[in-house]
Amino acid sequence: MIPVGIVGGSGYTGGELLRLLSAHPQAEVVCVTSRRLDGKPVISAHPHLNGFIDLEFQNLDAAEVAEKCDVVFTAVPHGSAMDVVPQLLDGGTKVIDLSADYRLPSNIFQQVYNLDHRAPRDAVFGLTELHPEVADATLVANPGCYPTGATLAAAPMVNAGLVESVVFDSKSGISGAGAEPTTVSHYPNMAENIQAYKLTTHRHGAEMRQELGRLDNNVKVSFTPHVIPSVRGILTTAHLFLKEKIDATHVADIYQQFYINKPFIRLLNNIPVLGAVRGSNFCDIGFEMDAERLVVVSAIDNLVKGASGQAIQNMNLMFKLDETTGLWTPAVFP
């Protein structure tokens, strides 16, 4: 069993790591930290895990955690991870960081987050299907939830050099905003509504540009996020404007070849829905064409493929396990 640590385990991504790891046959969570809940049972923050985890939250001692664990998931806010990750790495453990701190080169990070990067390290961007080199990484920067769904939707066409520009119009469940009550997450504000926000300035745009730019340096990327009255899931509507008209069969071929042997990508003949991926690590992808554009839709669970599930997928590769170990469960529908 791989001894696993979770730093910052009181939020939704922490809870989801614990939920998913409770079914993992080769990994065992041996410590979960939370400054705020130090000494409290982990199930006090995650009552749905009652019966599945007996640990108490502890205050973070990076050296001790590194000592105990072969891999540590850091699920702390951006700007905080950079204070923890280097100590953990220096303690000899592998780290999978779910924050934004290691996803971008430091200069870009500083621009986008308006924050000095105090402790840059080499990291592999953990969008598993695009980065097989995760297998050899000691530090993986797990991608943002929006960039995961958006990049996977467009990557095959961009990689084929066929895309002039893409507009990502993404719709996320509100769990992406975290476990703390806010004005946005207040039920009367969210129910019977859909909230567009940061229409042109959401930070996740930078990850999309980085990843798609790697495939085709000239592609233009626009991104607008929304929150919908749903808890889990991100549906991304990717409006792709192509350099030339191609036919639908060709598009289907491009996707199939690009995602061959990628077990968590399911290519559909129809339009994905959130219900078919909820609670699972799948990314479902479907599309329709007209003369002017290709519209690709992807559906993920933001807390699984968009966060904790993909983190475990990365862990599997880093420990030479089958990519699907502990993650091969269907969605919970209805």
Next chain:
Amino acid sequence: MIPVGIVGGSGYTGGELLRLLSAHPQAEVVCVTSRRLDGKPVISAHPHLNGFIDLEFQNLDAAEVAEKCDVVFTAVPHGSAMDVVPQLLDGGTKVIDLSADYRLPSNIFQQVYNLDHRAPRDAVFGLTELHPEVADATLVANPGCYPTGATLAAAPMVNAGLVESVVFDSKSGISGAGAEPTTVSHYPNMAENIQAYKLTTHRHGAEMRQELGRLDNNVKVSFTPHVIPSVRGILTTAHLFLKEKIDATHVADIYQQFYINKPFIRLLNNIPVLGAVRGSNFCDIGFEMDAERLVVVSAIDNLVKGASGQAIQNMNLMFKLDETTGLWTPAVFP
């Protein structure tokens, strides 16, 4: 035009008073107070009223408000109203208090709210259909939302002396908990859920016991509230255990006679739903019988008949207007 003041106008009941009064042909809101938002436009807290009210929030000066207004609605938390209401009354204005401070005799209030009553005054309990003496009151204590729906469901049978005991199992939209985000109102906690709370100790039970006790001193009243993933509305399932078996026609007669000439009570041949009352001042009532008990269901909009609408209904009577003035609008469905 009756000059109207609203003390504590930044919350949901304040907003609902403003919405409803914007359509009232005989009343005009002339001041709205809020300590927190002093100087800000009223529409900053209520963007849906953009175009309907030009006032700014002001800090409360009770003497000035009493001077300007013929009637003042106080929509402040319980425990605060008692510091404001007497000053307003002494300033010569009528007051309709939406807090709990004047609904119960002071000794009961102190027991139930665990709070000394610093300023008792005579008040009429503003459950309009049961208290025609509202017309002559200078201080009306507007009832709680749960007591409104529950009492109206059971009153005719209790008044007829037929009820041994009643269990009110009430289900409320989350707007009843107010405009401030809380753990309970956090979308991921409320969606796909229903939360029972204060299973045996909710304070509104005292109002139900007072009002039904006036009709039959021996009736036993139990009450359990829940919040459901809806914004507006309270559905009350009243399980009435009768002293003797009676037939359904007799029950229907009792309700019709009791609510004759009560325009906001609609007696149905089927089971009420929240959609048919949303946004309106109606209380819909329906029932079914079996050998053992009579199950009566009532549906109200908690912010209208359960709060601001009933307050205006009371104002109408206090100013010798038709009870329905400004309130005769259908529900918004779907």
Next chain:
Amino acid sequence: MIPVGIVGGSGYTGGELLRLLSAHPQAEVVCVTSRRLDGKPVISAHPHLNGFIDLEFQNLDAAEVAEKCDVVFTAVPHGSAMDVVPQLLDGGTKVIDLSADYRLPSNIFQQVYNLDHRAPRDAVFGLTELHPEVADATLVANPGCYPTGATLAAAPMVNAGLVESVVFDSKSGISGAGAEPTTVSHYPNMAENIQAYKLTTHRHGAEMRQELGRLDNNVKVSFTPHVIPSVRGILTTAHLFLKEKIDATHVADIYQQFYINKPFIRLLNNIPVLGAVRGSNFCDIGFEMDAERLVVVSAIDNLVKGASGQAIQNMNLMFKLDETTGLWTPAVFP
């Protein structure tokens, strides 16, 4: 009082016409037809209108309806309206048709709906803010719900000749799909989901192209609709790609001038939300810019400004009433 008829009054737009007209001081509904519910009380289909309308549904006799009414709203499916509208017009009444039958020139209609047009007539496209000539029309083709929100969002910029192309990504409440249960509207399919559909082929695209094409013949229009787990409302995210960069103040000026004296357009400094328009006839508009594009968001209630409210707005103009008569009510929030 203007005597009003409603042909096809059992659905959601019929119910909404009845709800709104119940508050109209100058109009009175004198007949409501429904083949299926002939002889049944209107409130059997619309229980929320209990107390507001005493009529029974009747089978359609076009001559009789035209005789009785000065204006008739036709709320029947596309393809059916063309069998009714000409008879009504020939009977001497004005008609406001809520179906798609008279929105497009017959040749375009035939292409888009794959249906011969059996009875073309001259009609004015009833997007009120863009078509003041509604005032002189005898037949108004009330626009689709999506085209209303989308066109209003983009029209000022297109009219200014500044737009190269626009992507409308629209999100609608499910009430737009009507009162009949379907697989899409089945609660377990809709809850916690968002369903993209007709990614490139929705028929409402033709209306957008027609209306924006009138303002600038060269603008390229793309449209993808979604249904969200909400009952009412359409939020349209309009991604506008401009011919040249302009600054935000200039954009604001263009919108203000274009919509001067248009009481139902509210230009916001922030991003519109559905809650602020629910139940009302407003269209709220806000925007943000980046170097590459202008993102404009509009919010309407699909059943009001997107259908029945705008139809009454048109009626007001056709009868030389103030545009806002009977419609000047704020949204119901929360």
Next chain:
Amino acid sequence: MIPVGIVGGSGYTGGELLRLLSAHPQAEVVCVTSRRLDGKPVISAHPHLNGFIDLEFQNLDAAEVAEKCDVVFTAVPHGSAMDVVPQLLDGGTKVIDLSADYRLPSNIFQQVYNLDHRAPRDAVFGLTELHPEVADATLVANPGCYPTGATLAAAPMVNAGLVESVVFDSKSGISGAGAEPTTVSHYPNMAENIQAYKLTTHRHGAEMRQELGRLDNNVKVSFTPHVIPSVRGILTTAHLFLKEKIDATHVADIYQQFYINKPFIRLLNNIPVLGAVRGSNFCDIGFEMDAERLVVVSAIDNLVKGASGQAIQNMNLMFKLDETTGLWTPAVFP
């Protein structure tokens, strides 16, 4: 591996059996029948199982199914199961029937369902915690969803002889009504609503009376069901009127002893919520007391502990496996 058949596999309970069995280490689904979908891939009805099951639906041949399978789950409507179950049993397979046909003695069944029972057989009522004799059954009648949550909430107190009467006020997610769209499940009817139905006559009351009557013949049972705007879950509020006052510690003891070694019953110190059981086989139970009554709240997932999960729990016992095999997974929250 135990070869398993599912008769009537196109609905929600069929889908849930497939989902749960996909994780069961000792059972393998070898045939799934559906008359309507004969020849279609199972994933055409259950797209969320894409990748987890390769079978096609087949038309039912009872002899063949019995031949192939060691156990068959019948998930067909009540009134149909009695035409299938005897043939399966006679073919030598064990049967777990999820319909109502074998839950009640035939005479009671005929009364309650107003239907002659054409093929009575001996069956064990499969409320696992109360019926250890399931282990030796060849036919298990899996309980209704409401009776599961309600009976488990009240059984310990009734068994202790302390309960005079109980009112079950239950709130169910709409998935309990099945996969076919209906007026009740139409999103605009269900959203922002809660629908009480069959206030005094729901058939599941008979199962509650049977099971609690076994523990104390004199207890009076009332039951009113509701559907709430949630997909999964049943929260039951059990209002227990006791013969004598007892203290809360005593109550807690009674529950702990009654449910000792019952892994799927979690006794809480607070009030259960649906989120903590969603997708899992747990029944969470909590309570509060006042002088007059004990209010016990139970939470289950109606499709798991209320149907397919409990069915598999029964299968485990029937095959001498650990009760939790394949079912020991936490809820999916948020």
